[in-house]
Amino acid sequence: MSQATLTRRTFVQSAAVAGAAMFMGSALGGCLGQSDKPTPAGPSTPVLDMYPSVCHGCIQACPCKVYVSDGVAIKIEGHPDAPTSLGSLCLKGSNQIHTCYSPRRVLYPLKRTSERGAANATWERVSWDEAIELAATKIAEAIEKYGTYSFFASVGGGGAYSFMQAMTMPMALGSPTVFEPGCAQCYLPRFTEAAYMYGGADQSIADAAVLECFKGLAPLEEAKGVTQDTKVLVLWAAQPSVSQTSQSGRGMAELRARGCKTIVVDPNFSPDATKATIHLPVRPGSDAALVLSWYRVILDEKLYDEEFTKYFTNMPFLINPDTKLPWLATEVFGDDAQTTPADTPVYVCVDENTG
Ligand code: SF4
Incomplete structure (x- = not known):
């Protein structure tokens, strides 16, 4: 995209695409919908509306309840129906109200008025129109001079509020150049390796998605007969x-x-x-x-589950000593041994009768 075609309008459209992607990402984590059962008020207590929500303090996205009085969130607590946290929030999550109403929270665009790197940097508030115009101009100049790949975005972990915006904005303008250290060095390698190693999804206990060892803890699961x-x-x-x-x-x-x-x-x-x-x-x-x-x-000592290892792992496969990989049936018996679709290799296993 040339500078001539990257107008303020297309820039805003791209931002809208990125914003829509972010919304979809947020929607997966939880939504802020009003409960039909507000907390009953006592004679001297304020009327509280309870909103089921999700803490976005980090990538765990713990389910929570937010209590609001006169439009102001006054309390956050864990949601007891959450499958693993069971109503707990960490200290950071419990204090998200302070983040929300912090006087240091950036609520509007700021433009640096001092030299870059100055010890006491100074800033001035600018309008959203001015901020968008300035960003569009600078990005267009970079793309015009160096190509679309020069538009680079870096973002923190998946818990960052602007994660999807920052990741998708360059893509919307034709650049795949994004950098997310937590994802690139931690999550994606183990996610990819898991698929290669045993054909399954990520099984790290570091991920909230991996809850097998905790199944059956939540009262809702217990009620359904799920055992721990x-x-x-x-x-x-x-x-x-x-x-x-x-x-x-x-x-x-x-x-x-x-x-x-x-x-x-x-x-x-x-x-x-x-x-x-x-x-x-x-x-x-x-x-x-x-x-x-x-x-x-x-x-x-044969301490393994024989049925499981036989049918759900590659333990019975014979290994080619040269490649250190399982023998493919086609390597041993010829092309006719490929009796399944081409993308599903047939391996050679131990014959229990002959050893
Ligand atoms: S672990 Fe803490 S900060 Fe992270 S989502 Fe849960 S409550 Fe929020």
């Missing part, structure tokens, strides 16, 4: 009680209270390590030796 049957949990270099206080932290406390044993592999004496049934403070770099020794014992 996590007996032993291995936390390998993870500190859910600290990094996800309200959700996994709460979940861990519930599991421990129900007798779940935990094995924590961590050189640090972390909060989860202090409560572990077994704490293995491995020397950094020796994790691989530890896990291989576990495999050895599990295999030698």
